[in-house]
Amino acid sequence: MTVCVKKHTIFSNCSQETIKMDPSDQKFFTVIDYVIFAVLLAASMGIGLYYALSGGRQRTTQEFLMADRSMGCLPVSLSLIASFQSAVAIIGVPAEIYTHGTQYWFIGCAYILGLFIPAHIFIPVFYRLRVSSAYQYLELRFSKAVRICGTFTFIFQMVIYMGVCVYTPAFALNAVTGFELWGTVLATGLVCTLYTTLGGLKAVIWTDVFQTVVMFAGQLAVIVVGVQKTGGVADVWRKVWEGNRISGLDLNPDPTERHTFWTLGVGGVFLMLSLYGVNQAQVQRYLSSRTEKEAVRSCYMVFPSLQLALALSCVMGLVMFARYYMFIVCFPQMVIYFVMDMLHGLPGLPGLFIACLFSAALSTISSAFNSLATVTMEDLIKPQYPAMTEARATLLSKVLAMSYGLLCLAMAYLTHLMGDSVLQVALKIFGMVGGPILGLFCLGMFFPWANSIGALVGLCAGLVVAFWLGIGSILNRSTRPLPLECGTNATIAIQTAFNNTTLSISLFFSQPSGLKRFYSLSYMWYSGFNCTTVILIGLIISFLTDVMPGTLYPLLGKLFCFLPEHLKKKLCCVTPLGQTVSERIDLIAKNLPVLNFLIFSSSLCITQN
Numbered sequence: 121m122t123v124c125v126k127k128h129t130i131f132s133n134c135s136q137e138t139i140k141m142d143p144s145d146q147k148f149f150t151v152i153d154y155v156i157f158a159v160l161l162a163a164s165m166g167i168g169l170y171y172a173l174s175g176g177r178q179r180t181t182q183e184f185l186m187a188d189r190s191m192g193c194l195p196v197s198l199s200l201i202a203s204f205q206s207a208v209a210i211i212g213v214p215a216e217i218y219t220h221g222t223q224y225w226f227i228g229c230a231y232i233l234g235l236f237i238p239a240h241i242f243i244p245v246f247y248r249l250r251v252s253s254a255y256q257y258l259e260l261r262f263s264k265a266v267r268i269c270g271t272f273t274f275i276f277q278m279v280i281y282m283g284v285c286v287y288t289p290a291f292a293l294n295a296v297t298g299f300e301l302w303g304t305v306l307a308t309g310l311v312c313t314l315y316t317t318l319g320g321l322k323a324v325i326w327t328d329v330f331q332t333v334v335m336f337a338g339q340l341a342v343i344v345v346g347v348q349k350t351g352g353v354a355d356v357w358r359k360v361w362e363g364n365r366i367s368g369l370d371l372n373p374d375p376t377e378r379h380t381f382w383t384l385g386v387g388g389v390f391l392m393l394s395l396y397g398v399n400q401a402q403v404q405r406y407l408s409s410r411t412e413k414e415a416v417r418s419c420y421m422v423f424p425s426l427q428l429a430l431a432l433s434c435v436m437g438l439v440m441f442a443r444y445y446m447f448i449v450c451f452p453q454m455v456i457y458f459v460m461d462m463l464h465g466l467p468g469l470p471g472l473f474i475a476c477l478f479s480a481a482l483s484t485i486s487s488a489f490n491s492l493a494t495v496t497m498e499d500l501i502k503p504q505y506p507a508m509t510e511a512r513a514t515l516l517s518k519v520l521a522m523s524y525g526l527l528c529l530a531m532a533y534l535t536h537l538m539g540d541s542v543l544q545v546a547l548k549i550f551g552m553v554g555g556p557i558l559g560l561f562c563l564g565m566f567f568p569w570a571n572s573i574g575a576l577v578g579l580c581a582g583l584v585v586a587f588w589l590g591i592g593s594i595l596n597r598s599t600r601p602l603p604l605e606c607g608t609n610a611t612i613a614i615q616t617a618f619n620n621t622t623l624s625i626s627l628f629f630s631q632p633s634g635l636k637r638f639y640s641l642s643y644m645w646y647s648g649f650n651c652t653t654v655i656l657i658g659l660i661i662s663f664l665t666d667v668m669p670g671t672l673y674p675l676l677g678k679l680f681c682f683l684p685e686h687l688k689k690k691l692c693c694v695t696p697l698g699q700t701v702s703e704r705i706d707l708i709a710k711n712l713p714v715l716n717f718l719i720f721s722s723s724l725c726i727t728q729n
């Protein structure tokens with residue numbers, strides 16, 4: 121039987137011990153489970169149809185892409201958390217906690233600044249400019265070329281990401297339960313494409329609300345049943361404690377250390393900023409809010425729900441560890457195995473979890489489709505055809521949403537050809553492509569003297585360095601063995617399973633040096649590192665191409681002192697006479713980023729009022 125064979129391949133690498141439950145003739149799904157899964161798809165379709173037929177019937181781009189800018193903060197906040205919380209996190213985080221302990225949980229610290237900064241810096245700028253796409257900002261601030269480069273970078277990021285999102289749950293489910301792989305990919309991809317194309321952003325946001333609730337319910341069910349079946353809270357706690365899964369605060373400053381407080385709590389802030397500050401999927405939700413206040417409030421409300429999502433997936437990892445602590449390695453598929461092990465025989469609950477998994481995936485890819493349609497329409501097509509009628513633009517937006525839906529299926533196939541820890545893959549994409557985009561926006565918002573050439577060169581350089589680092593890290597992966605963070609039980613398991621070889625290998629392990637050390641930079645720093653590259657290169661190029669008054673020593677001006685004043689100013693970039701050194705220093709000091717941001721945003725306030 122296929123189910124049985126597939127299960128054995130999953131565990132053959134983990135340990136020579138066998139699992140107590142005999143999976144051979146396990147029937148995972150009853151009719152009611154399939155019904156629940158079908159209800160999820162049907163309800164999502166229903167919401168899509170409802171918004172296709174109510175309101176303005178999706179006849180303007182304002183409604184289709186911006187939800188008429190009429191949303192309240194509750195649906196927006198639930199939709200915000202749904203955008204980047206996919207099945208990747210639901211499967212990946214428990215696997216991470218199982219293997220490496222609760223260190224990853226410290227990413228929750230990054231949510232504080234990672235949401236506070238978007239709420240008070242990015243939202244006001246975008247909202248007051250009344251843009252439809254975040255990239256419109258780049259044209260207002262720099263030039264059309266920067267806008268188009270930013271747009272293409274974003275499209276690239278989201279297209280790869282949505283492939284991972286739609287493939288991950290289908291693959292994991294298939295490996296464990298034999299659920300048809302490509303059938304599931306097709307069903308989710310097509311249903312999502314349909315309701316996104318029919319109902320526009322309103323449907324996307326309201327399905328997100330419904331799907332986020334289902335997502336929480338599914339995770340909660342697994343935890344409750346799991347704790348019961350593992351012997352209660354005290355027993356789970358004892359096992360994870362003995363198994364050394366409860367990690368303390370790791371303050372190791374080494375940037376190559378994968379997860380420490382610094383990489384997660386500080387590097388994570390940049391990751392959050394690239395997602396919640398400047399990513400079009402999120403910016404579009406802020407912009408769809410009724411008022412700016414409502415947008416800020418929705419961003420605040422993301423904090424508790426995101427903490428809840430993180431806590432649920434971390435606790436699930438711990439319960440899973442308490443159940444299978446004798447296995448050393450944990451594959452993402454093992455999370456699904458654990459869920460099925462817990463929920464089988466409880467009709468409806470396996471179905472609820474499948475619904476949870478696909479809710480997470482659907483809510484992410486629907487956001488991707490709609491935001492991709494928006495940027496393609498607003499940034500690439502509309503500027504070329506300014507005379508296009510509203511009806512035609514709306515039709516075209518729908519065609520775009522649908523095309524991206526079909527492209528997503530193609531990307532799922534590409535993901536099929538890759539292979540890594542899915543959580544790491546998703547977070548690497550955010551850092552490698554989202555990091556440089558964040559840098560571009562920071563360059564624009566915080567550095568008044570940054571210019572268009574600086575921004576363009578900065579973005580390109582940032583992307584090149586990002587890919588150099590990212591690809592380098594993949595090619596050099598094998599040089600550094602996974603850290604062995606094992607407790608007593610796990611250590612015994614290693615010794616019996618591998619006859620001490622694993623432990624002796626770790627003794628030969630030494631710190632990488634030179635370029636290898638660069639490649640082993642923790643992926644949690646990717647966003648911050650790539651963002652900084654763009655800002656630094658952008659500033660240097662801006663200085664070289666556009667001289668800031670007061671930043672040059674007027675050497676040429678002194679040589680050509682015989683020239684008339686106005687010529688000297690032009691030829692030699694000499695600032696008006698009489699400026700003392702201290703005045704120049706003042707001028708530079710005035711350009712300190714924070715100070716300038718204040719000036720910039722207050723000037724925005726003034727132009728608004």
Ligand SMILES: CC(C)(CO)[C@@H](O)C(=O)NCCC(=O)O
Nearest residue numbers: 204205206207208209210546547
């Ligand atoms: C975006 C974060 C890091 C926020 O906690 C989290 O949702 C996450 O780990 N997401 C992984 C990507 C995904 O779930 O598709």
Ligand code: NA
Nearest residue numbers: 202205480484
């Ligand atoms: Na999601």
